Amino acid sequence: xxxxxxxxxxxxxxxGALDKEEAGKLEEHIANCPECSALYLxxxxxAGHIPFALQDTAPSPExxxxxxxxxxxxxxxxxxxxxxxxxxxxxxxxxxxxxxPSRLPWGFTAVGIAAVMILAVWIGTLHTRLAQLxxxxxxxSSSLEQQSxxxxxxxxxxxxxxxxxxxxxxxxxxxxxxLSPSNTDALxxxxxxxxxxxxxxxxxxxxxxxxxxxxxxxxxxxxxxxMTAVEAPMPLKNFxxxxxxxxxxxxSTWPSGERVMAANLR
Amino acid sequence: xxxxxxxxxxxxxxxVKRDKDALGELYDRYVRSVYSLAYKIIGNRVVAEExxxxxxxxxxxxxxxxxxxxxxxSTWLLSIAHHKSIDHKRRLSERTxxxxxxxxxxxHFPQLWEENDPTAHLxxxxxxxxxxxxxxxxxxxxxxxxxxAYFEGMTxxxxxxxxxxxxxxxxxxxxxxxxxxxxILLHESEGSALL
Numbered sequence: 074x075x076x077x078x079x080x081x082x083x084x085x086x087x088x089g090a091l092d093k094e095e096a097g098k099l100e101e102h103i104a105n106c107p108e109c110s111a112l113y114l115x116x117x118x119x120a121g122h123i124p125f126a127l128q129d130t131a132p133s134p135e136x137x138x139x140x141x142x143x144x145x146x147x148x149x150x151x152x153x154x155x156x157x158x159x160x161x162x163x164x165x166x167x168x169x170x171x172x173x174p175s176r177l178p179w180g181f182t183a184v185g186i187a188a189v190m191i192l193a194v195w196i197g198t199l200h201t202r203l204a205q206l207x208x209x210x211x212x213x214s215s216s217l218e219q220q221s222x223x224x225x226x227x228x229x230x231x232x233x234x235x236x237x238x239x240x241x242x243x244x245x246x247x248x249x250x251x252l253s254p255s256n257t258d259a260l261x262x263x264x265x266x267x268x269x270x271x272x273x274x275x276x277x278x279x280x281x282x283x284x285x286x287x288x289x290x291x292x293x294x295x296x297x298x299x300m301t302a303v304e305a306p307m308p309l310k311n312f313x314x315x316x317x318x319x320x321x322x323x324x325s326t327w328p329s330g331e332r333v334m335a336a337n338l339r
Numbered sequence: 340x341x342x343x344x345x346x347x348x349x350x351x352x353x354x355v356k357r358d359k360d361a362l363g364e365l366y367d368r369y370v371r372s373v374y375s376l377a378y379k380i381i382g383n384r385v386v387a388e389e390x391x392x393x394x395x396x397x398x399x400x401x402x403x404x405x406x407x408x409x410x411x412x413s414t415w416l417l418s419i420a421h422h423k424s425i426d427h428k429r430r431l432s433e434r435t436x437x438x439x440x441x442x443x444x445x446x447h448f449p450q451l452w453e454e455n456d457p458t459a460h461l462x463x464x465x466x467x468x469x470x471x472x473x474x475x476x477x478x479x480x481x482x483x484x485x486x487x488a489y490f491e492g493m494t495x496x497x498x499x500x501x502x503x504x505x506x507x508x509x510x511x512x513x514x515x516x517x518x519x520x521x522x523i524l525l526h527e528s529e530g531s532a533l534l
Contacts, residue, residue: 085510087517088489092494092495114409116521117410119524120489121415124421125470127375129374130371132370136388136392139392140392140395143392144396147400289385325384326384
C-alpha cells in the first residue's frame, strides 16, 4: 500500500469502517510512514469526538462501586487477566437463518466436549421418550451441529449438569446448565419458556445470600427454546443458585421482574 | 488533594502511580460518555455497563501506555470503549443497536445533545455543542455513512449492501465527510481546546 492509497482509507479506518484485510494492510503502512501516521492520529482525534454529540445517559450508580471492587480484586491477584465480558449469547432464531459464531469469543474453557456429549445423549433420550418433543429435538440437533464448531478444540473438565425448573409463572419451562464449579463459564439450555414481548427480555441471575449478578440476557424462540453462554465474575462454586426473571429489554442491574425459572447450584 | 482541578493527563499520571482517587475522578468525568457510547452501539444496558467497567479497568491497568502527545485522555478512553463495543457487536453478528436509518440518520442526528443539559460541565457543554453543530453541517448522505460505520460497526461493504450503494460511493462519502468534519471542528474550535 502506498501513501496515496493509505490517505484514502485513513478516515474510514479511524471510524472502524475497514474490513480486517484492508485494516491490516493500512496498519502495516502506518507503522512505517510518519506522514500517514500523523494523519491517522488527526482522524483518531476527530473520531474520538463523535460520541460527544450523543445525548448521554448515566449508568447505574452502583457501577462505580462494582468497578472499584473489581479493581481491588485484581490488585489482590495481580497476575489474573481481566475477565472477559459477561455477555449472553443470543439464541438462534427458529429458522437458524443467522449464522452461529464459529466459536465462543471469551474462551469457553470450562464447558467442553463433555457438554456436547451429555447434551446429545440427553436429547436422544428425550427423543425416544417423548415423541411430542420431536420438534424440540430437531431444533437442538440443528443447533448442536453449529455449536460443535463453537466448542471445537475445547477441553471439558468435571462438567456438572444442573436442572432448572419453571416456577408457577412458567410451569412448562425446563432447563439445564452445564458448568464446572471451579470455573466461571457455563452453558444454559432452556425449553418450554414462552417468548417474551418485544419490550421484555429474560435475564439470568447468579445468586448468593447478598448479591444478584447478571449472567446475561436472552430470549426464547417461538418454541420456547434458547441456548446461552454464561460467564460469571467469579467461579460458579461461589453461587448458591440461579434464577431467571423477566426484565425490560436491555436487561436490569438488579432483578425486578417475576422469577420464571430457578435452580440450586449446590 | 482536590482532584477536580487536575487535568486529565495529571489524573492519568496519578493513576499510573496507583492512585484510585485519580481514577475515580476520571470515571466521574467520562463514565457517562463511555457508557452512552457503549449503549448506543450495543443497545443493552447491562452489556454497556460491563464495557464501561472494562474501559476503566483498562485505564487502571494500562495508564502507563497512554501517550498524551498522541491523543487526549478522553479520546483514549472513548477509543477503548468504541473498540470494545464494536468488537462485541461484530462478534455476536448482531445489529441490535437503536441506531438505524429509520431513526432518522438520513436527515438528522438523533439524540443530539441538548444545550440545556444541567448535568454537563461547562467545558463539556461547549464540546458537545461544537460537535453537534459540526455533525449537522456535514451533508446528510455523508453523515449517514459515517454514523453507520461508527455506531453500527459497519464496514464499507456492510454499508454498501445496506444502502444499495456502489462500494466506491460509500468510500468517497466517508472520506469526504470525515475531512469535512475535521475541517469544521478545527474551524469551530478556534479559541477553544476542542482539537
